[in-house]
Amino acid sequence: MSPTVASTGRVPVTIGAMESSSAASGGSTRREATRQKLYEAAVTLIAEQGFSATTVDEIAERAGVAKGTVYYNFASKSVLFEELLRHGVGLLTASLREAAERTAAEGGNKVDALDAMIRAGLVFIDRYPAFTQLYVAELWRTNRTWQSTLMVVRQQAVAVVEDVLRDGVAAGEFSEEIDISLTASALVGMVLVAALDWKSFQAERSLDDVHAALSRLLQGRVSGCR
Amino acid sequence: MSPTVASTGRVPVTIGAMESSSAASGGSTRREATRQKLYEAAVTLIAEQGFSATTVDEIAERAGVAKGTVYYNFASKSVLFEELLRHGVGLLTASLREAAERTAAEGGNKVDALDAMIRAGLVFIDRYPAFTQLYVAELWRTNRTWQSTLMVVRQQAVAVVEDVLRDGVAAGEFSEEIDISLTASALVGMVLVAALDWKSFQAERSLDDVHAALSRLLQGRVSGCR
DNA sequence: GAATTTGAACTGACTGGTCAGTGCAAAAAC
DNA sequence: GTTTTTGCACTGACCAGTCAGTTCAAATTC
Structure with a gap:
């Protein structure tokens, strides 16, 4: 799973191994x-x-590759x-879905499922902070070429x-009055911002700390609970 | 309060009137x-x-001003x-603080204060969506010239x-176990992301709808509340 | 199994264009 | 008459994308 990268001492910001056309055949692993x-x-x-401030030369240099190689592998910047966006969000959604299914299999209720998600x-952001950061920075921009990609990927x-949330309402676990899409946005935002602040400004905290704080908030154990 | 803008039919994205050196003196209003x-x-x-993709020529043109004027008024892009950042966040914090103080004056508890904030x-984001968007896009970036400005402004x-939150804990209204800074981040994120999604993807919803959804989440009326 | 061919992968110098910032004389505003 | 704005030409740096040429491992031929 972990990619075979040359010996840079850099933090691994891998976006996972890509399996596509060359899965079965022992084919072009070099390109991948x-x-x-x-x-x-x-x-x-x-x-x-940011996207515009980053030059293709920089990317090539950091990857230890010639500029031409970038254009050999990708049509444009x-x-x-x-493709980076699509790939990263693919990993995230797979991970979220897996968490939800796991709790369901273990007989947990929907609050447990939310908590697991x-x-x-948090685990995802912990592993790929740079990707998360970039995603947030671009998500609400308009007028850019990759806008449609971003929309699709967000919706996923x-x-x-x-x-x-829908299942939870159907099962009578959540109030029928909750607004599914707004609540989902808010929950995502809660995790996203708390995690980015964690990584940026108090990196010494443990994942469990952050998780505990968010759990408390989710379950209304902060504000009295009437 | 509303600025005297030329007759563009554009959405008002004003960042409010600036009061600084020229408050008392009837001085150079023209420059302002x-x-x-x-x-x-x-x-x-x-x-x-994004910052890098925006040219000074564009800014001047949209403002209906010569390029030289930009550099007459600001040292650089x-x-x-x-200054835009500092100014915008100043407005936001003033508005948040005012909301908190108003509920306190009206004898509300700390949950009411959070709700008012x-x-x-939401009102701020509704009025200045572009500013909010830009702020979020830049907040977690590193290695940029205005990084320190951003940090100061975020902390405010x-x-x-x-x-x-601290007052609420002191008054026994909130659990002593809550993590002040993580919870604050999470609350900010909740509002920020829900509001940006609202403005970007379901602009037809009313502010009250969004507020109601977030209130419910804050008070734990989503997940059963045990 | 040595010699030759093939082609995918990679290279890096080069081009055409863009843009931040400058300089300045003249006009306009106050 | 001072402050502010204008218009516009100019510079030097920087950058996305191109392309003719190189590399090399595997396939093919003898």
């Missing part, structure tokens, strides 16, 4: 490896500086970015949360 | 007016495209941006929420 390196280089640079979200992620 | 126009132009363009946050805003 360079694409992976480019993803890793691009994700941190763009998270730090924004295509590279779009919060943890899965939010839908997982919405599904759990 | 062009600065205001530049803020308005810059905030929407940067929100849409990033100085313009920094949620509403104040979060501190208002933290103060209310």
